[in-house]
Amino acid sequence: MTIRTPFTTLFNIEHPIVSAPMGGVAGGALAAAVSNSGALGLVGGGYGDLDWLRRELTIVREATRKPWGVGVITWHANEAAVDLALSFEPPVFFLSFGDPRPYARRIKAKGVKLVCQVQDLASARLALEAGADALVAHGAEGGGHGATRGAMPLVPAVVDLAGKTPVLAAGGIADGRGLAAALMLGAAGALIGTRFYATIEAIGEAQAKRALVEASGDDTLRTRVFDMARNYDWPMQYTGRAINNEFSERWHGRENALQAQLPAEQARYQAAATVGNYDVKMVWASEAIDLICEVEPAANIVARVAAEAEALLKRAASVCAS
Numbered sequence: 001m002t003i004r005t006p007f008t009t010l011f012n013i014e015h016p017i018v019s020a021p022m023g024g025v026a027g028g029a030l031a032a033a034v035s036n037s038g039a040l041g042l043v044g045g046g047y048g049d050l051d052w053l054r055r056e057l058t059i060v061r062e063a064t065r066k067p068w069g070v071g072v073i074t075w076h077a078n079e080a081a082v083d084l085a086l087s088f089e090p091p092v093f094f095l096s097f098g099d100p101r102p103y104a105r106r107i108k109a110k111g112v113k114l115v116c117q118v119q120d121l122a123s124a125r126l127a128l129e130a131g132a133d134a135l136v137a138h139g140a141e142g143g144g145h146g147a148t149r150g151a152m153p154l155v156p157a158v159v160d161l162a163g164k165t166p167v168l169a170a171g172g173i174a175d176g177r178g179l180a181a182a183l184m185l186g187a188a189g190a191l192i193g194t195r196f197y198a199t200i201e202a203i204g205e206a207q208a209k210r211a212l213v214e215a216s217g218d219d220t221l222r223t224r225v226f227d228m229a230r231n232y233d234w235p236m237q238y239t240g241r242a243i244n245n246e247f248s249e250r251w252h253g254r255e256n257a258l259q260a261q262l263p264a265e266q267a268r269y270q271a272a273a274t275v276g277n278y279d280v281k282m283v284w285a286s287e288a289i290d291l292i293c294e295v296e297p298a299a300n301i302v303a304r305v306a307a308e309a310e311a312l313l314k315r316a317a318s319v320c321a322s
């Protein structure tokens with residue numbers, strides 16, 4: 001038996017699990033591994049590097065016959081990146097962080113399903129207006145960029161708003177307990193990011209993946225200092241959750257002081273990133289890293305999360321006294 005939801009039916013997949021389009025981390029190999037194991041794998045097109053996109057989309061398209069998708073960061077996207085991604089005929093297109101309406105028509109005109117990740121009710125309304133086929137209600141617990149609302153109250157509020165449009169939960173989900181809880185909140189599945197970063201197939205240095213295993217959710221923080229150091233001008237409502245390190249320890253809360261020394265600190269960050277010095281270079285990470293015990297193949301995670309959630313849901317009825 002498998003868990004069937006409106007999302008699995010609409011997207012023609014076996015498990016109600018989607019791997020997040022993590023920029024620079026979720027390449028074609030990870031997306032294909034997730035899709036081949038019965039979930040939906042997404043390539044993380046991030047800021048829209050065309051060469052990177054071309055290479056990774058070629059990989060995923062050749063490596064799976066199952067549904068897969070591609071995502072870009074909406075506020076940073078451009079027509080060239082969207083059109084390049086569409087030329088690979090992805091079954092699913094994912095937009096997050098910004099107004100999806102400028103790209104929605106282009107995407108839907110190709111018969112591609114549109115999924116929009118939203119961080120509050122206002123962005124959920126925009127996504128519905130854009131004609132999204134599914135929404136992802138994205139809580140601040142998640143790794144990487146996000147906003148302020150927690151998944152527990154945001155998910156059911158977006159579900160109520162979305163009506164018949166399926167909603168996935170995201171932010172802080174890393175095992176079957178999280179998926180089962182998401183379904184109880186009314187979601188039709190879960191989008192999972194950080195847990196899939198700690199996989200064999202994810203792009204990323206071994207040291208970063210090891211940090212996801214070794215650190216605790218207590219060690220993470222939402223900050224903008226890494227975006228300042230990397231010279232990304234993210235809109236103010238979004239911060240990024242990362243593992244606290246020497247760089248964030250020094251500058252988080254002192255952004256004005258960082259601004260005053262920005263060229264030197266950007267050069268220091270760039271140098272550290274080049275040699276893999278994680279005292280300075282960041283690792284985006286979820287509060288849910290407490291639940292990550294090893295770096296493993298993505299297929300193991302899909303199978304385990306689905307089986308755990310199914311077992312929990314079957315057991316749930318016994319909680320009610322007769």
Ligand SMILES: Cc1cc2nc3c(=O)[nH]c(=O)nc-3n(C[C@H](O)[C@H](O)[C@H](O)COP(=O)(O)O)c2cc1C
Pocket residue numbers: 020021022023024025044045046047071072073095096097117138141142143144145170171172173191192193194195197284285286287288
């Ligand atoms: C390393 C990393 C990179 C990410 N990059 C992107 C991105 O480029 N675009 C995007 O929409 N979301 C990105 N996200 C956020 C995910 O889409 C998702 O919302 C988040 O990972 C869910 O929370 P979780 O990490 O607790 O599973 C990223 C997350 C991580 C951990």
